[in-house]
Amino acid sequence: MGSEGPLYPVTHHDVALDVELVERHRCGDLQAFDEVYERFGEMIYNLAQRLAGNREEAADLTQEIFLRIYRHLGSFGGRSTLKTWVFRIAINHCRDRLSRHYPATQSIDDEAEEGSGVTIADPGRGPEELAVAADEGRRVMEGLSKVPPVFREAVVLRDLEGLSYEEIAEVLGVRVGTVRSRIARGREQLRVLLEKQV
Amino acid sequence: MNRHVSTEQLSAYLDAELGYSEIRQIENHCAACKECGARLDDMQRVISGLGRVERVAPPPALRQQIRQQVAVQPPAPSLERAYNSVRLLFFPIRPALRTAAAMGLALTVGIFIVHHEAEGLPPTPRPGEEVVTVELGAQIGQLLTTSEVADRQFIWTDDGWIQKGLEGQTPVARMDAGSPQGRALLTRYSDLKLLLEDGYPVVLRYDLETVEIRNLPPNRIIGFEPQPVPRRARHIHGSIVAA
Numbered sequence: 403m404g405s406e407g408p409l410y411p412v413t414h415h416d417v418a419l420d421v422e423l424v425e426r427h428r429c430g431d432l433q434a435f436d437e438v439y440e441r442f443g444e445m446i447y448n449l450a451q452r453l454a455g456n457r458e459e460a461a462d463l464t465q466e467i468f469l470r471i472y473r474h475l476g477s478f479g480g481r482s483t484l485k486t487w488v489f490r491i492a493i494n495h496c497r498d499r500l501s502r503h504y505p506a507t508q509s510i511d512d513e514a515e516e517g518s519g520v521t522i523a524d525p526g527r528g529p530e531e532l533a534v535a536a537d538e539g540r541r542v543m544e545g546l547s548k549v550p551p552v553f554r555e556a557v558v559l560r561d562l563e564g565l566s567y568e569e570i571a572e573v574l575g576v577r578v579g580t581v582r583s584r585i586a587r588g589r590e591q592l593r594v595l596l597e598k599q600v
Numbered sequence: 601m602n603r604h605v606s607t608e609q610l611s612a613y614l615d616a617e618l619g620y621s622e623i624r625q626i627e628n629h630c631a632a633c634k635e636c637g638a639r640l641d642d643m644q645r646v647i648s649g650l651g652r653v654e655r656v657a658p659p660p661a662l663r664q665q666i667r668q669q670v671a672v673q674p675p676a677p678s679l680e681r682a683y684n685s686v687r688l689l690f691f692p693i694r695p696a697l698r699t700a701a702a703m704g705l706a707l708t709v710g711i712f713i714v715h716h717e718a719e720g721l722p723p724t725p726r727p728g729e730e731v732v733t734v735e736l737g738a739q740i741g742q743l744l745t746t747s748e749v750a751d752r753q754f755i756w757t758d759d760g761w762i763q764k765g766l767e768g769q770t771p772v773a774r775m776d777a778g779s780p781q782g783r784a785l786l787t788r789y790s791d792l793k794l795l796l797e798d799g800y801p802v803v804l805r806y807d808l809e810t811v812e813i814r815n816l817p818p819n820r821i822i823g824f825e826p827q828p829v830p831r832r833a834r835h836i837h838g839s840i841v842a843a
Contacts, residue, residue, distance in 0.1 A: 435670060439663060447658035461662055468666045472673060477799030479815045487797065494756050539653040546650075560615070561650035567617055575754075575794050586611035593646045 420484035427475050435472055442488045443468070445563055449489070452558045453496045455547050463499060467492045486572040489565070493555060493573055500551070545595040553588030560585050605629055605636045610643050752804065760800040760814075771803055771812035782813055 426434035446467055451460035470491050478487055546554060559565045559573060570581045605613075605626050612618050613626050630637045753764035775782045777796055785806055786792055792813070795802045801814035 436667070439666060443658055443663065444655070447662070448655055451656060452653075457656070457659075461659055464658060464662060465666055465669065469669055469673070472670050474799060479797060479799050481793070481815070482797040490797075498756070538649060542649040542653055557650070561647060562653060567615070572794060572797065577791075582612050582617065583608055585615070586606075586608040589611055589643060589646050590607045592650075593642055596646065596649065 489573040556584035557588035761802045763804040769810045774812045
């Protein structure tokens with residue numbers, strides 16, 4: 403009955419790739435940073451969108467996060483994976499920006515926007531099924547936007563970005579037990595909110 | 601298991617984050633207890649619902665925008681070092697100290713620019729604008745996020761983590777995480793490694809002093825440590841002495 407686990411499992415290949423990528427960046431290879439964007443751009447954009455609530459803000463946040471990554475990539479020590487390092491910068495930046503300018507919760511209005519992002523379609527599903535799934539997804543996102551940020555972050559990292567508990571602990575700088583508790587509380591609050599919607 | 605299963609246990613169970621015996625206990629309990637069985641189904645539905653949230657590809661123009669911005673970035677480490685050296689000046693609240701801090705900043709920025717030119721580095725396209733610190737100014741006194749590590753609260757700033765309550769204090773010692781002192785500190789507060797992992801320094805209270813600890817990048821060579829000489833044994837008057 404367990405879940406399928408992380409969407410992006412960490413492999414030795416990833417770690418070797420991380421080290422090589424950062425080394426190339428340190429040596430001035432501009433292509434290396436491009437590859438960092440290639441690997442993490444979509445993840446960070448989606449994370450920013452889930453935390454910010456709209457695509458325009460997510461694009462701004464993604465841009466700022468990648469500039470920060472560019473500035474600090476040379477100091478990446480290789481003691482964690484590049485993925486958790488990147489997510490850590492992203493989370494810290496989103497917290498900073500969103501806590502300054504935005505209320506703790508915000509409605510999801512991204513679906514009303516056109517042309518500011520491209521939805522990744524699942525080729526295995528028909529149009530009707532896709533429409534139902536999209537509707538369900540919108541409902542869940544609306545509920546999630548009302549979950550307090552501290553729990554929302556944990557749920558987004560786990561259920562939408564597929565990070566393991568250990569990875570989330572690294573990203574958030576807390577113990578695994580705290581991650582477990584935050585995910586559970588976030589899901590429980592989301593359940594209550596979804597029940598109210600029905 | 602007679603007691604009901606907690607929400608945290610149900611959640612961790614669905615993430616396959618429990619040990620074998622706990623999994624069996626939960627499965628046995630949920631099979632017998634309608635209430636917990638229903639809660640488990642509810643939690644499963646929430647997770648499935650989250651799985652239906654569609655992923656969105658970033659706008660194609662975003663990559664190009666980031667490339668353009670990166671192209672005009674100053675050499676980051678030098679700018680960061682200069683920022684680090686003046687950041688603590690911003691914390692004083694009294695006007696006199698603030699004026700002194702501003703003068704110090706002007707002096708440091710001047711030295712920074714002269715130093716760069718002296719190194720023969722190409723000047724940034726608009727040096728004034730790069731250092732005018734819209735970003736630095738925005739950070740003054742705005743404490744960003746916090747992290748609970750080693751039973752203390754640390755505050756994230758753009759250039760590192762500072763233990764809550766130590767904002768504005770100048771560390772009396774700076775140490776590398778790999779040095780004997782650094783290792784001793786990390787042995788006592790091993791959780792700090794979490795904060796150090798991304799390469800930022802951490803300022804904290806340690807042995808009644810305010811200290812800073814950081815990881816040096818692995819490619820930064822500050823000197824060559826002498827290699828240990830192989831210990832050879834030789835006999836002198838029948839006793840063994842290490843050479």
